[in-house]
Structures are given as C-alpha cells and as structure tokens.
Amino acid sequence: MKIKQLAMAVAGALTLSAASIASAETELVIATVNNGHMIEMQKLSSKFEEANPDIKLKWVTLEEGTLRQRVTTDIATKGGQFDIMTIGMYEAPIWGKKGWLKPLEFDASYDVEDILPAVRDGLSADGKLYAAPFYGESSMLMYRKDLADAAGIKFEGRPTWDQVAEAAEKMTDKDNGVYGICLRGKPGWGDNMAFLTTMANSYGAQWFDMDWKPQLTSEPWKNAITDYVDMMTKFGPPGSSANSFNEILALYNEGKCGMWIDATIAASFITDPEQSKVADKVAFAQAPQKATDKGANWLWAWSLAVPESSKKSAEAMKFIEWATSKDYIKMMGEEKGWGKVPTGTRASTYANEDFQKAAVFADAEIAAIKSANPNDSTLNESPYVGVQFAAIPEFQAIGTAVGQQMSAALAGKVSVEEALEAAQKAADREMRRAGYYE
C-alpha cells in the first residue's frame, strides 16, 4: 500500500512538472545578469507581456562569471537553451563573426543612429549589429570633493596620474580610516585587468604588437604596474588584492576612500543617499592619463543578443526592440525616476533635461563614453579591438592569468618585474598554442 501511494505521489509530481512546462505559449527564455538595471527591466517586463499576450518571458538570472560560462557553453554547443542572451562588448563581435548570433535589424522608429557610436561599433562585426545595448558604461575618477578641497586639490577635465598620486597622498588619513585611493586588485580579466589595462594604455602600453606578440615586459607596462603597486601600497586600503567593484563600493559608501577609478555605473550608487554616507560629497573627473589619453577609460555595454540556435527569433527581436528603445528609457524615467534610467546607450538620454537634472554624473559619464574608442585604444598601433580587453577568444585565459600575477604583485608576494615576466610567459604560451605565431 505504501509503495503504491509513493508511486502515485511520484507520478503526480512528474505530471505537475511536465504540465508546467507544456502550458507555455511562445516562451522566451532570457539569460541575464543580476544588477539593478536588469532587475528593473524584469519588473517592467510585465508591460511587454500585457502588450504582447502571446509572448511569455522567463528569466534566468545569474552572476556575471556564471552567466558568461553558461551562455558560452550553450552557444558553442548550439544548445538552444536561451532565446535572448545578455552579453558584453567582448563577446558580441567574436560571436557575431563566428555566426553564433543573429544580426539585429530594427525599423526606423527604433532609431539605431541614436545609439552612441562607440557602443554601436563595439557591438558590431563586419558592419552588422549583433547586440543591442541595454546599458553602457565607461570608467572615470570619482573623488571626495570635501577631502580634495581640504587638501587644496582641483581636478579639471582629465588629470594626470602624477596629480592623482599626489592627491592620494594628501587625502590619506589612516588614523581616521581614510585611504587616498581605492582601486581594483582582485584577479580576473573583468576585475583587476579591466582597470589595469586602461591604466597601462594611458602609460603607452598595449597587450600585443602588430605581430600579436605579448608586450607585458615593455617599459610602459613596467612603469604602470610599478606606480599602481606603489600608490596602492602607500595610500590604498589594506587587503586591496581582494577588492573589486563591490568591495570598493562598500568602502567608498562608508567614506573610507578619497578617490576611486571605476565603472561610471558606480556614480548612481555613491550619489544615492539611501546607500552612501558621502552621497553629497562626491565629484567626478575623467580617468587619468600619463603618456596618452587613448584607452585611459574603458567601454562596456551589457547588451541583448539572439543566438542563432533560438527558434523564436522574431519574438526575441520584438522584446529586444522594446527593452532597448527610447520609449523604454522614457517609461523608466517616468515610473522610477530619471536618476535610475539605464544610461550609456543613447544620445537622446543625455539630451533629456529631466535626466540631466536627476543625474549629477551625466556630463562626466557621456564625456568618458564618447572618448573611448575600441578601435583605437593604444598609443602605438595594435591589431586588436577593445579598450580594456583584446577581443580575441584567447583573451579570457590570458587576462585571468595575468590578473593573478598582478594581484600577487599587489599583495607583495612577488616583485613587479617577476609578475610581469610570469605574465608575459603565460600570454606567450597561450598565443603560440593558439597559432598566432610559431
């Protein structure tokens, strides 16, 4: 009797599970990252479903690293698990060239020309747009105006790294737990290497020369990493080698950082009085330069793309058109407030007066995005596209290996020279293995 009851329960459970799968209309599965703008989009997406009752949206929200691994596995094996993928400027051109993504075509009302040119170019390959930007970001200098004023420091336009180092020294007050500068140190191609690549770019460095040979032991790289380690050791918070965006955000909001150079998206968090103790004391400047301003600030856009394996591409395009449109930004501004709209994608957003009033960081952000050029981000000519990365499939492995060495140098486990030597070897090995040269 008991076995019979158990069997019935199991059968019932399986039927229910199957029923829940079978009852969908045209179901779009969307893989996305868990960050504020995306969560707001999920909340507002019921409006899209109301307007399109034949389409049902299903969300798969993942942490950035997990999402990247998950969608890469799926698209490379043509798994067909997702109809829409959230990807960045690293993946879009590579996957587009490989034929893994459907080219996006929108009607005139969508106004593709309104998308910021740098962002549009970064998401295109061979003249075709493969992903539509949902929100974009660059990097900039965010500093404590009160501490800068007290130290007699003025940042105008784009400061130099020497000015930043001097300011870091003056702002540091370790007795009161205030550190002059907070920068990323956690290893990862999207963590410390995103920042360090822009810093190295501004020193005149590049990842690869025109023969694809790694350049990590070049003078500009040595100077950039030496200055970074030196500055962070003297004026940075303890344990910096484990810090990335969120850790520094927590420190900054607690009033423990004088300066922070990171994603422009941080501006909306550190100026929010609900989460920042220094919301009214923040000012902005462009990311610092040294030998050049080329590639001194990065460019990234979380974007929506349709994999070739999706069988519901028409519906997927319809959703992407809705989520990345001017109308969506307007709706978001009117319902949630103009300070919370996704930025960094459309010129019309920055032209909007309501947005300008609500976002004190708007001018600095658009200036940073406009100055970033993925096709020309190094002082000397480079064979790759990308500001804070090189858009080649091998870069993830190389960037992460190099990031580990840089983090070790910051932690004092190895010298800068040793770290760069080891990084050069790792990059050289990977490039040889991939057949870029013998």
Added chain:
Amino acid sequence: MFGSYEWNKKLVIRTVASWALALLVFFPILFMLVTSFKTELQAIAVPSLWVFEPTLENYTEVQDRSDYLHFAWNSIITSVLSTILGLLIAVPAAYSFAFAPTKRSKDIMMWMLSTKMMPAVGALIPIYVICQKLGLLDSVFALTIIFTMINLPIMVWMLYSNFKDIPREILEAARMDGATLWDEFRQVLLPLSMGGIASTGLLCLVLSWNEAFWVLNLTSANAGTLASLVASYSSPEGLFWAKLSAVSVLAIGPIVVFGWFSQKQLVQGLTFGAVK
C-alpha cells in the same frame, strides 16, 4: 577527591572547546541569518552591526522577484527521486559486493569511487551535449539521473560497509529455512540494515539538495533548484549581500530542519566502519 577535580577540569575544558568549535563552524550560518534581516547598507557596514532594527524587506523582495515555491518544488522532486532511484540501484549492488564477491569486486568498487575524483567540469561538455541531443536540457528528469549517478558511488560504499557488519551466517540460515532471495532481503537483511539504508538515503538527499554545479549548467527557466535561485542573487555591480543572505536562508531552511531531525541517522551513516 583530587581525581574527581581533575576529571571535572578535563570535562569543562572539553565542553568549552566543543562549544567553541561548534560556534566557529556555525558562525557563517549565524552571520548569514543576521545579515538577512539587515538593509543592504547595514549589511556592508564595517565593522559589522550586531545591534540594529531588523527588517523583512529582503524576504519580501525575494518573494516579489522569484517564484520560491517553483524552485523549492524542483529541489524536493530531484533530491527525493534521485535518492529513491539511487537506493534501488545501490542496495542490490552493495548486497552483491558484500555477500557474493567475485575476484573483481574490489576493483569495481574502487573504480566506482574513482569517478568521484574527477572534477565535475571535466565531464561538463559531453554531458551537456548528450542532454542536448536527447532533449533533456533544463529538465527535472536529467537532473534526477545525474544526481543519482554522482551519488551512487557513495551510496554503494556506505551500504557495503553496513552490509559487511551483518554476519553472513544469518542469511545462510534463512536460505536453509527455504527463504527466496526476495524473502532473504525483505525479512532478514532489510530489518537488520534499516538504519544504514536510512542514513545513506538521508545523506544523498542532502547532497542532492545542495548540488549546484550541474543545476547551474544544465537548467535555465524550468528545472532550476534552490541552488540556482541562490546563485541568481549574486551581483558584480551593486549591493546584494542582504538579499543573498535572505534567499540563502530560504534555500537551506528546509534541509536544515530535515537534517536536525535526522542527525542521529546521518552521524551513524557517516561513521560506518569507523571503529574497526
């Protein structure tokens, strides 16, 4: 009198050390529980706040954003079914290894155990492609089969250790009395090894419940378990610790309660053959 004093002193030291160790192990869970009742700003405060006005806003947000019951239901289904399926395979296998061993039995058991030594990611692409070809991506069925397979070596080994403690003569006596194989199993072996089978099942239930790697890689919108719900609350940009703590409490809650009531069997299962 002196001896008693010494004994008491040792007892006190042991008790204090045990409590200290237990608290140390429990501390992350306590911290998570406390954080789940903080605001995001309180959650990132340095040093950590221990006195604050608790809020339920994180739990409300999790309820609003996610279909908790859907994920919990998938966790229950996959862990219960994989445990039942695993026991159906592991019990006869362990019986065979314990009571009718061949020359190769030990080798086969070692081979089974060796499959646990390979990192799961090494088998990801083949299993992903197999599931894709069979149309089993994002299905509860595929997860159940995979959970069964990854737990099977442990189940067989645990049951084998348990069966080895049962004198073979008892089974032989039953056979002499005319018992069939089924009678032998149902009327002799099962009552004698019920504790071991229960603890094996409990352990596998817990392992399946907590399995995250395969869930994150093989599911998308429909078959995700609570492990995937927890993973969805981690973010590279923005504050999320309080909400992540709340969803983690919700995810581990059922299995912690379950584990609390079945801890005696779990400990028994984990210490089979330890005192030989």
